Amino acid sequence: MNKIVVIGLGSFGMNLIKTLSKKNIELIAVDINKDRVNEIKDLATQPVTMDATNKDNLKSLGLKDVDCVVVACGPNLEASILIVHLLSEIGINRIIAKALTEDHERILSLVGANEILFPERDIAVKLANQLVSPNLMDYIPLESGFVIEELAPPDFFIGKTLEQISMRKKFNINVIGIKQIIPDMSSPDSIPDTDSGLTLNPGGNFLIKDSDILIVLGTIEAVEKLHTKLNSKT
Numbered sequence: 001m002n003k004i005v006v007i008g009l010g011s012f013g014m015n016l017i018k019t020l021s022k023k024n025i026e027l028i029a030v031d032i033n034k035d036r037v038n039e040i041k042d043l044a045t046q047p048v049t050m051d052a053t054n055k056d057n058l059k060s061l062g063l064k065d066v067d068c069v070v071v072a073c074g075p076n077l078e079a080s081i082l083i084v085h086l087l088s089e090i091g092i093n094r095i096i097a098k099a100l101t102e103d104h105e106r107i108l109s110l111v112g113a114n115e116i117l118f119p120e121r122d123i124a125v126k127l128a129n130q131l132v133s134p135n136l137m138d139y140i141p142l143e144s145g146f147v148i149e150e151l152a153p154p155d156f157f158i159g160k161t162l163e164q165i166s167m168r169k170k171f172n173i174n175v176i177g178i179k180q181i182i183p184d185m186s187s188p189d190s191i192p193d194t195d196s197g198l199t200l201n202p203g204g205n206f207l208i209k210d211s212d213i214l215i216v217l218g219t220i221e222a223v224e225k226l227h228t229k230l231n232s233k234t
């Protein structure tokens, strides 16, 4: 069974705990504030009130077989930096920390965070992209300059097959999946693979409807080029 520790039960940590509590994992929830710990006491396997900037306190959690520790201490930058440093000294393999500023992000990385979340910036970037590209519904940046995006098909895609729109040839972008909000069961090419209406690796004969969502994979440059094209046509 997975064992995950969440340190800092502000709105971020609380939401993490609420979601993780529905999975089959061992969950340790830590905060210096006992009221916050009380709020989640029925959701975590081990709710703990303590100051996590103290190394002995951290060690008392029995972190040896822990898969991952998430540090989300909000505006207390000093605490999150110190906690990440101590976790790294203790030898935790996967430390995920929440940053509030770019300097904070840099320091967390220097003291041993393996992954850094910067939700305020990431959500702002996502919103900015969606505001300027009306077709863009969601995107996931990947390592090494690739991105997966969910796109509402523009009008000039509708009624055409994937082969006809030839995204790979024209934009060097692969359509890796299609979500059908209203599944078309009339043609073998469009019957979804899952009950939720998802077709993975759709074939060239897949006919695009206005209620479909295209899931595409490409480099950042390639998808930006596609958005420029889509915006110029709408």
Ligand code: ADP
Binding pocket: 007, 008, 009, 010, 011, 012, 013, 030, 031, 032, 033, 036, 050, 051, 052, 053, 072, 073, 074, 075, 076, 079, 098
């Ligand atoms: P966010 O909105 O980013 O979740 P909050 O400020 O609401 O931020 O929450 C941060 C949480 O981190 C608070 O509940 C606070 O008590 C907790 N915290 C801060 N410092 C420590 C510490 N040294 N040890 C444990 N928890 C801490």
